[in-house]
Amino acid sequence: MSGPHARGGPRDALAPALRDVRAVVFDTDGVITDSASVHAAAWKRAFDARLRADPPADPAQRRPFDERDDYLRHVDGRSRLDGAAAFLAARGADASDAAVRQVAADKERLFTRRLAEGGVDAYPGTVRLVRALRAAGVPRAAASASRHAGELLARAGVLDLFDVLVDGGEAARLGLAGKPRPDLFLEAVRRLGAPAGQAAVMEDALAGVEAGRAGGFALVVGVDRTGGADTGERLLRHGADMVVRDLAELCARGGPT
Known part of the structure; x- marks a missing residue:
């Protein structure tokens, strides 16, 4: 057996929760960039x-x-x-x-x-996961309600790691409803060529995890950057399937198994 699903192949660098997904959509602010x-x-x-x-x-x-x-x-x-x-x-x-x-x-x-x-930095853990997904042949999209998303990603040096970007300008052009409606994520995954039911969403916002759940995504990951007493629980209540502090936890080595 060969290819990304082979034993010892690129997908083994991903945590089990991600090994069967066909595409991943990342929110930008607070998930990809420290903005x-x-x-x-x-x-x-x-x-x-x-x-x-x-x-x-x-x-x-x-x-x-x-x-x-x-x-x-x-x-x-x-x-x-x-x-x-x-x-x-x-x-x-x-x-x-x-x-x-x-x-x-x-x-x-x-x-x-x-x-x-001054620009903003990309989170190293997110960059690690995005590169692991790319190595495994999993298409990746960045999505944001902000019109500045492309500029932020370019300044952080990570724009070329994503196959698709759907930002606030595109959302306005297409008349996409804002979160907690799932329109932005559904447009992103559509452009990646995968159904939402076989894709994952990475989000740090309550409205964002609600959108991922409403869109029928197979996996909604809440990213808790604040470490607040109840932030993780709130992300779960609003629709996250799991919560991580850093997306490097979704890489197999050093992450959950």
Whole structure:
């Protein structure tokens, strides 16, 4: 027997959970690149300024944006407009179209400025897994609600490791619904030529694991970068089949068996 499924072949470098998948879709921010913290910081500045300028009626809802909890609950994995609307509505603030667009524009300006000051790095564990998948002949896609995904991946030096990129610009062009709807992931796996039922999704956002589950993917892996007390449990409740702290755990050597 020869080929990637042969005993001692390239697929043996993958953890058992991945050895039968035909394609893998990776979220970008927080999964491939260490950019989620940059997004969260930009959101904090934009939201905090909005809460000060136009505070909610309930004083308890005027507290500053939390870069961990509020980010994960309301904006991580979503488009800028969807994330802005979700957070403002959750705080009982003005969530009109004009208010949402203003906050989203402020966040974009802040994020773009930070990006211009310096790039972001790719997580070594993710790079290790992506290279192992490539060696095993498993097609790989990067997906993101952000229009900056291609730039982030290129700056991190990993864009060429992926066969397909579906970013926020493509999502807007195709009219794809945002997470927790599975449209973005389904378009990515369609371009890889594999059915969702035989593919895997790697996600760090609650809305993202919900999207993977809603899309009928064979395996939804939650990536818990925060190490919070309940982050892993929340990822599982929202649709992850398993949770890892680093994607290197899905490589056979030194990972789960």
